[in-house]
Amino acid sequence: MTHRTIGVDLAIRGEHVAQIFEDGRPVGRPLRFRHDPASLESFVSRATAGLGEGDLVQAVMEPTGMSWFPVAHRLADAGVAVARVKGKRVKALRRYLSEHAKTDLADAHVLAAIPGFGGPRLDLVHIPAPRSHALQRLTKQRGRMQDAVADAKRRLLDLVRWASPSLERVLPDLRTRLSLALLQRWLDPGVVLAARPSAIAGFIARHASGNHPHSGPFVDTLVEGLRQAARDARDLHRGHVDFAELQAEIVVEVDIMRAHIKAVSALEQRIGTLYAELQPTDVLRTIPGVGRHLAPVLLGVLHTADRFRSERHIRGFCGLFPRRADSGGAERPGQTITQGGNDRVKRALMLAADTARKIDPDLAEVYWRLMTTKGHHHKQALCAVANRLANRILSVMRSGRPYLLRDRDGRELTVAEAKAIVAEHFTVPENIRASRRANRIQFTA
Numbered sequence: 001m002t003h004r005t006i007g008v009d010l011a012i013r014g015e016h017v018a019q020i021f022e023d024g025r026p027v028g029r030p031l032r033f034r035h036d037p038a039s040l041e042s043f044v045s046r047a048t049a050g051l052g053e054g055d056l057v058q059a060v061m062e063p064t065g066m067s068w069f070p071v072a073h074r075l076a077d078a079g080v081a082v083a084r085v086k087g088k089r090v091k092a093l094r095r096y097l098s099e100h101a102k103t104d105l106a107d108a109h110v111l112a113a114i115p116g117f118g119g120p121r122l123d124l125v126h127i128p129a130p131r132s133h134a135l136q137r138l139t140k141q142r143g144r145m146q147d148a149v150a151d152a153k154r155r156l157l158d159l160v161r162w163a164s165p166s167l168e169r170v171l172p173d174l175r176t177r178l179s180l181a182l183l184q185r186w187l188d189p190g191v192v193l194a195a196r197p198s199a200i201a202g203f204i205a206r207h208a209s210g211n212h213p214h215s216g217p218f219v220d221t222l223v224e225g226l227r228q229a230a231r232d233a234r235d236l237h238r239g240h241v242d243f244a245e246l247q248a249e250i251v252v253e254v255d256i257m258r259a260h261i262k263a264v265s266a267l268e269q270r271i272g273t274l275y276a277e278l279q280p281t282d283v284l285r286t287i288p289g290v291g292r293h294l295a296p297v298l299l300g301v302l303h304t305a306d307r308f309r310s311e312r313h314i315r316g317f318c319g320l321f322p323r324r325a326d327s328g329g330a331e332r333p334g335q336t337i338t339q340g341g342n343d344r345v346k347r348a349l350m351l352a353a354d355t356a357r358k359i360d361p362d363l364a365e366v367y368w369r370l371m372t373t374k375g376h377h378h379k380q381a382l383c384a385v386a387n388r389l390a391n392r393i394l395s396v397m398r399s400g401r402p403y404l405l406r407d408r409d410g411r412e413l414t415v416a417e418a419k420a421i422v423a424e425h426f427t428v429p430e431n432i433r434a435s436r437r438a439n440r441i442q443f444t445a
Contacts, residue, residue, distance in 0.1 A: 001057040006080070007112030008071060009104045010064040012362045016071065017104040018059075020047065021112040030105050033068060044078045047191050060122065062087050073127045083122035084124065085114055093117065099207060123304035123317070126307045140344065142267040143297075144314075145260050147173070150257035150259035156250065163187070163246055164233035168415035170225035172212065175261070182209040182226070184254045188243040188392045197223050276283045286402035287392050288415075289356030294348045298393060301345040302386070305397035314394045318345050345385075350379075353386035360405060360422045361438045362411070377436035 004027075010019045011276055012179040018031040032041035038153065042313040051057060058081045072082045094110045115122060153174050160167050164187065171179045185203060186192050191202070200223045205214040213219065233243075276282075284295040308314040315321075319341015357367040363385050396403050405413040405420065 002051065003056040003321065004051065004055065005112045005115055006057070006059040007110065007114075008059055008061040008063055009107040009111065010071065011065040011104070012065055013068055015104075016043075016067070017108050018043065018047065019105065019108040019112055024111070024116055026112075030108065035067070037381075039072050044074050044080075044151040047075070048078050048119055057081070058083060058115065058122075060085060060114055062090055062107075062111070069126070072125045076127055082125040084125050085122065086112070089114065093361040106261050117230050126303060130301045131274060132278060132300070132303045132436070134294060135271065135278060136270050136303070137298040138267055138274065139297045140280045142264060142271060143344065145267065146263045147379060148260045149257055149264065152253055152260065156253055156257070157247065159253070160187075160275050161251060163237070163241060163243070164229050165236070166229035166232040167192065167226075170222065174339040175257075176212070177209050178204065178212050180254045182260065183249050184247075186226055186230075187250055188247045189234040190243065191247075192226055192230035193234070197227070198225060214364050227349070275299060279404075283400060283402050284393065286404075287352070287389065287396060288403075288405070289352030289354070289389065290393070290417075291352075291355075294352050297344060297348045298352075301342050302346075302393070302397070305394055308394060311391045311394055314390050317341060317350060318387070318390050320346055320349060320383050320390070348388040349389055350382060353382050353389050356389055357382070357385050359415060359418055361407060361426065364422040364426040368428055371436065372432055375436070378433065422423070 002022055005020055005021045008016060010016050014034045015034055017345075017420070018033070020027045020031070030045055033039040033041055046302045047059070048057060056403065057079070057159045059072075059075050060083050061071065063084045063086075068084060072084075075082050090110055093114060094106065131253060156174055159167065160171075160183070167187070173183060174183075181203070186195075186200065199214075201219050204219050204222060206217075233241075279295070279299055282295075282297060284290050285292065290298065302308075302314070308317065353363070356363050358364065365387060367385050368379045370384055371378070372378040376384075392403060405415065407413055415422070
């Protein structure tokens with residue numbers, strides 16, 4: 001039986017380079033191919049040539065941008081097991097195998113050699129269904145747009161706090177339509193103080209929406225607040241700020257923020273439609289902490305329960321565990337979270353865990369025990385809760401049945417009853433919480 005391994009060094013724009021190994025030895029010349037159908041077909045044909053029934057063939061590559069995707073699904077369709085490895089592992093092995101050379105061929109040799117060195121088991125690439133892959137991309141795009149909205153809001157707040165400190169207390173939340181309109185029109189103290197109060201009130205009435213009244217005490221208070229903030233800003237800066245140019249700068253920032261908010265709204269509709277199609281039973285949202293926003297993110301990253309062998313496998317995929325540093329029989333706690341796993345799923349699980357620990361008595365007990373008896377701090381305990389949450393997610397995805405809150409005796413609970421149990425039995429005292437903040441674990445997502 002032949003055991004064939006193919007190391008594939010991917011490129012973004014140039015030629016990909018692959019090297020075939022059989023039983024640990026290179027076979028033939030390197031294979032060079034591009035991202036076009038004919039070249040890919042030729043590569044796959046040569047990669048699988050001469051194989052008989054029962055022969056094993058595996059391709060190993062790095063996740064270089066999205067270059068891996070067409071290569072991976074072409075190989076997978078031909079019956080080749082495809083695995084991706086992190087660039088750090090490739091770099092570390094290259095230092096050992098090819099210390100003085102960094103070439104495409106050298107990288108292909110290193111990639112092909114990785115399975116022979118043991119270590120962590122290589123996970124096969126999961127090629128998602130087209131609609132599931134679309135959900136993954138859309139939720140990622142929504143995350144970028146939401147980050148852009150948050151960045152624009154921070155920039156606006158920075159400008160307001162510098163130029164007109166009193167204005168922040170006067171305006172409603174900066175994401176509201178009314179606040180954005182007021183910032184675009186009424187930041188310049190000279191313009192505000194020169195305008196009639198009735199003109200400002202009329203502007204507010206035209207742009208008020210949601211819970212903001214169009215007239216009455218709310219409008220009167222807001223008008224007077226704007227005028228007082230303008231007087232404060234004028235007296236503060238005494239002509240040292242060109243408010244006309246600052247107003248123009250804020251107009252641009254608000255336009256950017258509105259465009260991103262509109263994009264997020266459109267993405268929410270498309271994501272909701274895709275999620276309902278892919279998860280018609282909506283069992284993910286029955287898990288405490290996994291709501292309208294996080295359920296599509298989790299489904300878009302995890303795709304299907306069939307790709308995971310066990311609960312341990314899904315926990316490893318999510319990567320929510322700290323590094324270990326044990327030496328000489330002594331353990332060093334408080335290590336940083338490993339950089340393994342998908343950052344978006346880690347962030348989603350941590351957010352969900354922070355809500356779930358306040359609702360689910362089982363998860364609340366885990367969090368409470370780690371905080372009060374094990375000496376862990378908030379994020380360490382939250383990582384443990386998130387890992388148990390990953391187990392629950394795998395369970396409901398496999399069974400298709402909703403998650404039920406239960407007490408220790410197995411009795412089904414309502415959300416209100418579950419919260420009452422958590423509040424009564426598993427509330428971490430504030431003095432313990434404060435004492436744990438001294439040694440915090442770092443988490444980036």
